[in-house]
Amino acid sequence: MADWIETSSGNRISRSAHISGSDRIVINGNATIHPGVQIHGDVQLLANKSSTDTTTATLGKFCYLRPNCQIIPPVLQECSDSDSTTYHGPVTIGAYTIIGSNTVVKSANVGNRVLIEDDCVLENLSIIYECCVIRKGTVVPPKTIIPPYSEVSGVPGKDFRISSLNSCYKRLIEIEAKELQILGS
Amino acid sequence: MSRIYNDSFVFCSSADAPPDVTAIDFNQVYPLASLHFCPNCQTPKSPIQYSYNIESKFCSNCLADHSVSSASFCSKNCFDCPSCGTILTITISDHNGQGKSFNFKCPYCTFIYKTNVIEKPKSLHTIIRLERKDNPDKKHALFRQIQTRLAEPNKSSKEINQRQLENLSLGKKETEKIDDFDVQESDKDISDIANLENILSSTFPTISSTTKLFPKTHRLSSKVSKKCLACNTILQMPALIPNSPTVYKFSSKFNAVDYLPTLKIADAPTNILNIDEQYNIVLNIINPLQTKMTVSLASPAQLPANCVYPASNSKFTISIPLTKFTIGNAVSKNILKGIPTSILTSNTAVSRSEKSKRIGESALAVDQFDVDKLVQKGANWYSVPIALTIETGSCSDIEHEIKIPLYIKINSDIPDNLLSVSRREKLALGYWNIVTLGKYRIIE
Ligand SMILES: [Zn+2]
Ligand SMILES: [Zn+2]
Ligand SMILES: [Zn+2]
Numbered sequence: 001m002a003d004w005i006e007t008s009s010g011n012r013i014s015r016s017a018h019i020s021g022s023d024r025i026v027i028n029g030n031a032t033i034h035p036g037v038q039i040h041g042d043v044q045l046l047a048n049k050s051s052t053d054t055t056t057a058t059l060g061k062f063c064y065l066r067p068n069c070q071i072i073p074p075v076l077q078e079c080s081d082s083d084s085t086t087y088h089g090p091v092t093i094g095a096y097t098i099i100g101s102n103t104v105v106k107s108a109n110v111g112n113r114v115l116i117e118d119d120c121v122l123e124n125l126s127i128i129y130e131c132c133v134i135r136k137g138t139v140v141p142p143k144t145i146i147p148p149y150s151e152v153s154g155v156p157g158k159d160f161r162i163s164s165l166n167s168c169y170k171r172l173i174e175i176e177a178k179e180l181q182i183l184g185s
Numbered sequence: 186m187s188r189i190y191n192d193s194f195v196f197c198s199s200a201d202a203p204p205d206v207t208a209i210d211f212n213q214v215y216p217l218a219s220l221h222f223c224p225n226c227q228t229p230k231s232p233i234q235y236s237y238n239i240e241s242k243f244c245s246n247c248l249a250d251h252s253v254s255s256a257s258f259c260s261k262n263c264f265d266c267p268s269c270g271t272i273l274t275i276t277i278s279d280h281n282g283q284g285k286s287f288n289f290k291c292p293y294c295t296f297i298y299k300t301n302v303i304e305k306p307k308s309l310h311t312i313i314r315l316e317r318k319d320n321p322d323k324k325h326a327l328f329r330q331i332q333t334r335l336a337e338p339n340k341s342s343k344e345i346n347q348r349q350l351e352n353l354s355l356g357k358k359e360t361e362k363i364d365d366f367d368v369q370e371s372d373k374d375i376s377d378i379a380n381l382e383n384i385l386s387s388t389f390p391t392i393s394s395t396t397k398l399f400p401k402t403h404r405l406s407s408k409v410s411k412k413c414l415a416c417n418t419i420l421q422m423p424a425l426i427p428n429s430p431t432v433y434k435f436s437s438k439f440n441a442v443d444y445l446p447t448l449k450i451a452d453a454p455t456n457i458l459n460i461d462e463q464y465n466i467v468l469n470i471i472n473p474l475q476t477k478m479t480v481s482l483a484s485p486a487q488l489p490a491n492c493v494y495p496a497s498n499s500k501f502t503i504s505i506p507l508t509k510f511t512i513g514n515a516v517s518k519n520i521l522k523g524i525p526t527s528i529l530t531s532n533t534a535v536s537r538s539e540k541s542k543r544i545g546e547s548a549l550a551v552d553q554f555d556v557d558k559l560v561q562k563g564a565n566w567y568s569v570p571i572a573l574t575i576e577t578g579s580c581s582d583i584e585h586e587i588k589i590p591l592y593i594k595i596n597s598d599i600p601d602n603l604l605s606v607s608r609r610e611k612l613a614l615g616y617w618n619i620v621t622l623g624k625y626r627i628i629e
Binding site: 012115123124129130131133141142143144145146147148149156157160164166167168169171172173175176178179181182183184185 | 189218431432
């Protein structure tokens with residue numbers, strides 16, 4: 001049995017990735033999901049009267065998820081004494097977005113063409129706009145909004161830093177994601 | 186081949202002509218992707234070689250546009266944690282209709298702040314400012330004293346001038362240290378401040394310092410334009426889209442990665458170099474232009490002292506058998522064809538079959554010179570060997586970082602997008618690209 005499942009839409013998914021609630025996860029094609037990746041799609045969404053959509057996680061085309069990264073839909077309401085359920089909101093990961101090994105994403109939204117290096121934590125309900133580079137080991141604090149074309153590094157309270165990223169990265173991150181899809185590493 | 190993780194590190198010289206290899210300042214070597222390109226000067230531009238202008242300002246938290254304000258912080262209800270910088274969450278407590286208080290809580294660390302009970306409506310900024318005034322921290326206490334003294338009447342102009350001078354020098358020299366400065370501690374080795382402190386304490390009772398922290402104003406984000414410092418040509422101009430602070434587009438941008446080739450080495454030795462052994466390193470070169478590009482490569486025959494750190498008594502020689510070639514134009518539609526063979530992997534079916542196809546093709550081309558066997562080329566790339574030999578020297582237990590400086594000259598027709606901004610008919614320039622090979626122990 002092959003180690004990888006290849007779908008007609010070009011997705012390449014490792015058999016040893018842990019994808020729960022896969023019927024509620026949308027993967028838009030040409031995505032790569034490496035061994036040990038966890039996508040927690042089987043969470044309870046906070047009821048939304050205006051929408052019947054039960055999608056918990058969306059991955060844009062050419063998403064590249066490196067080994068052992070985790071995608072957890074953001075928590076909107078913690079469990080309490082009266083209600084033992086934790087309620088989540090959906091998470092959207094943009095196209096050509098790369099997520100590093102051992103990185104944990106609890107964001108509400110990660111934009112298109114975002115390069116997240118290894119060992120990062122994107123805390124609950126953070127929002128990363130398009131065209132950002134999150135350097136190795138960065139912790140993005142809860143609810144923090146990272147504007148487009150930012151380079152982010154460090155840990156809050158220690159050396160957290162947001163600086164501006166050159167405009168060429170829009171094209172460079174897209175090429176990176178497309179090449180990774182071909183090369184597989 | 187990655188345009189982000191590679192070996193394109195460009196020395197940005199402010200001199201008219203690129204200097205001798207021994208004069209390369211490694212502090213002015215930048216990754217290619219971080220550089221702009223001046224279409225008029227036809228040189229790459231580092232962050233210290235262009236001017237900036239703020240074209241628009243916005244708050245990344247509430248997304249309000251602040252372009253017309255002169256402030257550098259958000260005037261809405263956006264506050265940062267003073268301990269860790271995270272945006273604070275704010276809740277309101279009602280006090281039996283007698284007033285309200287505001288609670289700031291950091292979602293990341295343990296910081297909390299509760300305002301006094303506020304009876305009349307005031308902005309959060311005003312509330313924090315007033316509470317800080319009543320409870321000043323060290324820095325604010327000291328500056329308030331200075332402010333009061335300066336405003337004080339009935340002093341001879343000579344005396345005031347003297348004090349203003351002291352304050353000025355205080356501001357200049359001690360802004361870094363002042364955060365740690367305790368007004369009550371006079372035995373600290375900060376002589377300028379000690380003087381001032383004596384003058385102040387003779388007139389005012391010493392203000393006790395406090396460690397109480399207050400919510401901090403949230404700094405604005407900006408969109409900036411950049412201009413070449415040498416010729417004022419625009420290098421980057423954001424397109425301003427009303428009411429869409431987080432939509433970031435550019436009306437013009439000139440980036441070095443679009444004009445200079447991207448370099449990446451393959452087959453570099455790992456960790457150990459043997460004396461007398463020759464190492465053939467593959468240098469992959471990618472043409473980013475939509476037109477063909479002629480590249481010439483040069484390197485010093487022997488690595489100069491500044492390229493081996495820490496210094497070594499070994500002699501490192503470099504030779505490049507093919508130094509001038511013409512690379513085809515970029516093939517943006519076919520990513521696979523644009524990846525040099527030495528970068529292809531066996532991880533995916535697509536990459537595997539392309540790799541074996543190319544190796545098969547090059548094996549068929551037998552009637553070629555030896556050098557050409559080592560040279561590979563594709564649509565928009567060339568791979569040439571660089572031979573590194575350690576000729577003499579002694580073993581060394583310490584690791585030496587080895588850099589290979591390559592002088593790269595490029596020549597092509599002027600790219601279409603430069604036609605309107607450049608008066609020249611050719612794109613032609615030379616620059617130093619510094620390849621960091623790695624760290625090595627040298628053994629016999
Ligand atoms: Zn210029
Ligand atoms: Zn704001
Ligand atoms: Zn905090």
